[in-house]
Amino acid sequence: MSNIEKLLLDMKRDMDSKFSMIENSLMKMEDKITKNINTNMNEKFEKLASDMNLLKIQTENQEKRLDEIEKRSVQRNLVFFGISDENEPYLTLQGRVLKLIKESLKLNIGETEIECIRRIGKLGNKPRPLAVTFTTLGAKIRILKNKKMLDGTNIYIKPEFPQKILKVREDLKNQQKQELEKGNKAFIRYDKLIITEKNNKISNKRAPSSSPQGTQYESSEKEKRIINKKRLKSNNTITSYLQTETPSDVTTKLPIPS
Structure with missing residues (x-):
């Protein structure tokens, strides 16, 4: 083997060694970059998951507050069914309700014990239910206790619900x-x-x-x-999220006599 051939062979070996070192270095850099990206994505996903869970809790608490407000808004309400609907003035309608309570239910309820009266729904062929808000819960309870006295008539009474x-x-x-x-x-x-x-x-x-x-x-x-009951489910990392099957998204009417 001539000196030139030997020199070329040594150069080739040296180049192969350098290429191998560069290749190994690139692979290590790729692994490091991939790990950094995954770590960064996991951190961001955990932050996003935490924010979403917090938002769910806040939304649920808001819904509970709204439900409680709606419940309290009808707490002193009763709905009268079967009272003829003549689209009469408010005071005339109030007088008819008070007369019904006095004559049919044998109760003395004064004008000051009625906060407001309203018809539910649009005017049609059938009498619209009549929602009555009382100023005291006691008045509502007394009427409910005597509502059976309306049995045999076309009129009946139910509590109003959200x-x-x-x-x-x-x-x-x-x-x-x-x-x-x-x-x-x-x-x-x-x-x-x-x-x-x-x-x-x-x-x-x-x-x-x-x-x-x-x-x-x-x-x-x-x-x-x-x-x-309501249940909340959450994943802590994007890795676990991707490895787990994603669940499907879960997606004043008249009171109906029981």
């Missing part, structure tokens, strides 16, 4: 019907279905699919209560 509670009560009526067909005693109390089973038998049951989402039965010695 829109959200009305929807829940509508959904519970189907379950109530099923329980009554089984021979169990069942009645709706605000937004819960109270069930007393035959022979006081205790059993745990899941609410049927037609029930409001998140509803389940809880059993006691004589009763099962249906209670609505």
Whole structure:
């Protein structure tokens, strides 16, 4: 082998060694950059997930406050069904309500105990329900105690409920019907279905699919209560988020006599 060939071979080996070093260096840099990017993305995702959870909690608390405000706004309200709708002046309508309460319910309710009266819905062929707000809760309770005195007439009285509670009560009526067909005693109390089973038998049951989402039965010695629950789920990192299947997005009407 000539000196020139030997020199060229040495140069080739030297170049190969340098290329190998450069390649290894680039791979290390790539790994480092990838790790930094993943770490940075995870940190940002954790911050975003934390902010979203905080927003969910704040939104839920706001909804609870609004629900409480709406509940209090109708706390002293009763809805009278079947009172003829003649689109009369307010004072005339108030006088008719007071007369009904006095003559049919045998109660003395004065004008000062009625805060306001309003018709619910648009004028049509049927009498619109009449929502009455009383100045005291006691007046409402006294009327509810005597409402059975209207049995046999076309007039009946129900408490007024917030829109959200009305929807829940509508959904519970189907379950109530099923329980009554089984021979169990069942009645709706605000937004819960109270069930007393035959022979006081205790059993745990899941609410049927037609029930409001998140509803389940809880059993006691004589009763099962249906209670609505909300659950919040969250992922802490983008890695766990991508590795886990993403869940699907969960997405004044007239009071209905029970």
